[in-house]
Amino acid sequence: MAMWIQAQQLQGEALHQMQALYGQHFPIEVRHYLAQWIESQLWDSVELDNPAEEAKAKRLLDNLVAELQRKAQLQGGEDGFLLKIKLGHYASQLKSTYDRCPLELVRCIKHILHSEQRLVQEATNVSTEGAMDSLSQRHQQINQAFEELRLATQETENELRKLQHSQEYFIIQYQENLRIQAQLSSLSSLPPAERTQRETTLQSKRATVEAWLTREATTLQKYRLDLSEQHQKTLGLLRKQQTLILDEELIQWKRRQQLAGNGGPHEGGLDVLQSWCEKLADLIWQNRQQIRRCEHLTQQLPLPGPMEELLSKLNSDITDVISALVTSTFIIEKQPPQVLKTQTKFAATVRLLVGGKLNVHMNPPQVKAVIVSEQQAKALLKNESTHSESSGEILNNNCVMEYHQATGTLSAHFRNMSLKRIKRSDRRGAESVTEEKFTVLFESQFSVGGNELVFHVKTLSLPVVVIVHGSQDNNATATVLWDNAFAEPGRVPFVVPDKVLWPQLCEALDMKYKAEMHSGRGLSEDNLVFLAQKAFTNSSNNPEDYRTMTISWAQFNRESLPGRNFTFWQWFDGVVELMKKHLKPHWNDGAILGFVNKQQAQDMLMSKPNGTFLLRFSDSEIGGITIAWVAENPNKSGERLVWNLLPYTTKDFSIRSLADRISDLNHLLFLYPDRPKDEVFAKYYTPPLCMYQQYCSHQHITVFFLYSMVNAVNTFLFLNVCLCSCSVRNDTMLDADGDFDLEDTMDVARHVEELLRRPMANQWSSQQS
Template identity: 90%
Template sequence: MAMWIQAQQLQGEALHQMQALYGQHFPIEVRHYLAQWIECQLWDSVELDNQAEEAKAKRLLDNLVAELQKKAQLQGGEDGFLLKIKLGHYANQLKSTYDRCPLELVRCIKHILHSEQRLVQEATNASTSSGVQAMDSLSQRHQQINQAFEELRLATQETENELRKLQHSQEYFIIQYQENLRIQAQLSSLSSLPPAERTQRETTLQTKRATVEAWLTREASTLQKYRLDLSEQHQKTLSLLRKQQTLILDEELIQWKRRQQLAGNGGPHEGGLDVLQSWCEKLADLIWQNRQQIRRCEHLTQQLPLPGPMEELLSKLNADITDIISALVTSTFIIEKQPPQVLKTQTKFAATVRLLVGGKLNVHMNPPQVKAVIVRAHASISGEILNNNCVMEYHQATGTLSAHFRNMSLKRIKRSDRRGAESVTEEKFTVLFESQFSVGGNELVFHVKTLSLPVVVIVHGSQDNNATATVLWDNAFAEPGRVPFIVPDKVQWPQLCEALDMKYKAEMHSGRGLSEDNMVFLAQKAFTSSSNNPEDFRNMTISWAQFNRESLPGRNFTFWQWFDGVVELMKKHLKPHWNDGAILGFVNKQQAQDMLLSKPNGTFLLRFSDSEIGGITIAWVAENPNKRLVWNLLPYTTKDFSIRSLADRISDLNHLLFLYPDRPKGEVFAKYYTPPLSKAVDGYVKPQIKQVVPEFTNPEPSGGTPTFMDQTASPSVSHPNNFGVYPSMSDTMLDADGDFDLEDTMDVARHVEELLRRPMVNQWTSPPSGT
């Protein structure tokens, strides 16, 4: 409702654009009387390219019709009678129009709501800027484009007016020319008259002929000047059109494509395509009007040839305007929805291509077919795609002409010969979309094609990690106008940090990305450095090999593989805790020790494992019989969290008291604890998994109340561990610096069992049962 209230305040061109959104496909009265209901529905949750979503769209349609009928029934009295009939008619009309294609209703309403939001936002920005401060660069660019369109509209209208004047003048000239021929014929027929009468008539006709011929001579010169002036005006208009088209295609559209590419790394979703389409359609309309004017000038010139350079000038104008419209059409054949950049064979995938000027040039009157093939850059077809042909469809509600490939599948791929260290996950392909269509009644025929973003083809899920690295590097560091798909081998470290931060934020669905301290930690890992100063890394470069070809020192995985493992673990299991600020994560073992030793016993923190991909460990400070130590649990992985959540595991460990620096753990994690088990059903009680660290577990006291360091778990309650083991601590497992080195051991479970002479435990507890 709030959006509709704001939309009704629009003025001028914005109001006109808003009104143009409505029509028979969706009456504006429906928007007005159901404003609140419409704005409360989850239209964006419907995936338009997924036929499985049709049932959801059908429910929305049925609910819309029901709401409209309900609104109609509420109208009473004499004034409400006509409205009642009208709303009832609209309900039937919408039901009839969209019952067989409910997804089109959703597409229509999404387009309307997004367009209204854009118009309101632009109007708000303009108002704020004029009243408070200068408009931001985006608004300035849009204002510049809109002003240029107004200038072009006026110029085109002026040449149209001048062309009509020229046409009228030429028509009158031809009439006078015919009059001169008639006088000439009359003079020729005087020979049959008597001499006296002939002389008198001849004198009159010769005087009249002289007058007409003098007028024709002057008017011919005037017509020639009109034609030359009109030609100059068209040249100026074409120059403005080129400038406007360059601004839209070479700047705005390229920026949109760049945003689309960065969206593959988690950047903001590439909005603004509807705005681009409206600009491209205006361009197409103006170019076509000017082209028709030039052709009419050619026709007038052919109809009345006059001495001069007009034929040559018009030929050049015609060639120039054809080049302009060709560039517009071929550049606006774009990929609206990219195919997945990591593409697995034998797996269904989708893509959407769109012609931004299709509706304006009436291409949809003879819908073109689009074909998709997979190729290496500048190479022949490199594989076979099933369901790779699709006819473009025109959606009247949104005015878009697009082809939705919903069920493509890569049957097989042909790889090139690789050299050196390059792996299959570094080889880049592209999906080529191509089509052919005509405009102006086959007057112009266009063969258009467009390339997708680079695609890495995999055959197994285990290749996804490395393929994603190739895609991320390409999306982040591709340079404008490059040869597909060349990317720099080295980049500045801050550039990579920006790309990693973008990816991390997107996966966490949070504004909390990577801090400067996190970046320093990553730099230390990437460059094997101990520096804590961010400035030391600011001018350093990192190569592709350092990023994801060479293993980290002493490890069997690369920098990217480690980072991606962290992202996957967080995304699947720990996202809420990261967003709560409960996970420090990017802290090494020595840093954790330094941080915790100054804190009370029981203080703990969560950090990512250095030695394991996708692992997170708990470090805490506690008393040893001899001294205070920082202890580290064997890292948890996705497998562990699929059995028991992080919050429940922390709840199980009573010796963990405060999350670093000083937050009681219940304050941070209690809201994520699993609720207690329900009572027994039919005499059976469900057991519960709980984890223990034997060295920090109190047995049932038989007399006094020992502390957790006084005794260990009884062997009678120990069981073989199948759920991720968490070892006790021993001085024999400390390194020379007194740092606990458990996670670096080759076989943790074996060492612990030998040291403690008992197995690790998972403790199963059940409430007393009556059975």
């Protein structure tokens, strides 16, 4: 009773929601007068989906009715007379409504109690926790709508049973009237006196029956019209709920799935969507069956009026609703790769969200996959093409849908597909093969209700770009990223805007970068300003200016950056690949500034002590990172300069890690702004034993002290080069931008190492022999 006391304190919308829980299915007066008894019963102990629990539910119903009757008998006096009658009426009403389906009573009361508890908790927490999360609120609304639909469907079922019983009694009385008429016809053979007496009696009886039939026919017609109106209202609610789930929730899930291709959060919530779609399918099917039963009753006893047309329209409308549900819930759970290389195995999974509820698995359908072009996809969606033309050949492209009892899912897992060949269309203008989009079409056919309805379902994958060589992967990924980021729901395949606002692209790049780094450290505002300055020729110094600027697809990945032979995306993707393969821990540690140009690096380092260095991405090379550091100018006392090494690439880090290379360079002391380098990088240094193993080969073994000796030579030569190069700016050790090229120095070091290795290796060999 404590909960009911709190529920009565609700105000505003919460009070309205609480009152809406009650109605003819369960009067609020019953809740009020039996509050303590209701809250003391173990409603949650009844398993609603277990038919064996019906006996337990029946006992609860009987006890509820008995408690109501007892409460009614206790009412006395003039004031209690009306309440006594009302409670007695409610006892009879509940007994009549739920006697054949006691589990529905338990379901109803459980829903009421849980809803009250939620409303009370929300009202209690509103001052401390604020309003509920919008997602949670939306889910609550959907669940509440389902409960309303369930109750409406139960009500029409009860009304349909009453109509059936009334009609059956009407037919019995109609047969009685025919019998009376037959008796009247047979009176001619009787003597006049007896015939007159019996004729009078039979005619009186016939008049009474015909009068009743006339009244009952009108009543039956009204019942039928009322029932059709109720079905019309329920159909409207079903459409509204289906629109909410399919056109909002499912579309949002598909959008999240598409953004996951750019590194967005993994799409979740499919099981919740399936549960909603299954509830929809169940309710739609129940209402459709009720409408068909109404049609059968109308055919069984035709009466004047528009019923046949009304029911035919209802049947057609609700069939359209379930058709839309089935065709929309044939979805791709696991998308094929969006950059698809020929002659390479790939996988995909399709799922029918309502398959289990409609028992489709009783005759498992087969799913076929074909690859189609953008133009073919447009024709399919416009229904201009009735058969699936293909733009290529996919091996292992047929799969049977399987029902998984544990999860209740009906799906087809394509595990070993391979694109054998592709037929490309004529390209437009500057479009390259890596800008051409295809899609994988999955289609199937199945029937439900004993072949009562046959469905031909199709679904298209996200756009895929077909490549034949790994060198095309970079540009293909750009096409996919742009499409995933900027595609609009319900678009014509596969239209995307040619220009987008710069902040929109920033969001896509940040999502991609975070995903590849597997961390929350994405691109900062300064990083994005750096990228904007790289993307736009006329760079601005005011970050606010970029917020209103637009960037085109051509600027993104068709036109080369000024003075370079690569595009903006190619440069950015090179950075991502380098970081992902070799430098991810250092980025996540905050050791790499990365998005800093040469002038910015100089300004930052000149205010720091000698030996301070930073790591920035190369402007001139794809997938390169360089070290900039500040040191004294040996040719001019008191002058300091910022030096830049030629960039390291994936090839360099495949030989020796960044941390070890920084460890080798003894003149590097502090990572910008002031962190000792060993504090940052020591945990990534290669242990001595591993260094020894790194210099082992099949024929020669280099011991650790030899490595140390060579390393000392490297450092010595490097420092000499630094000192010498200060006086000659066009020294061969400098690149075109004044960067050091250590290759010549390192060649000398390697030559020394090789000279030292041979006798040591020979001596080792002779000792062994």
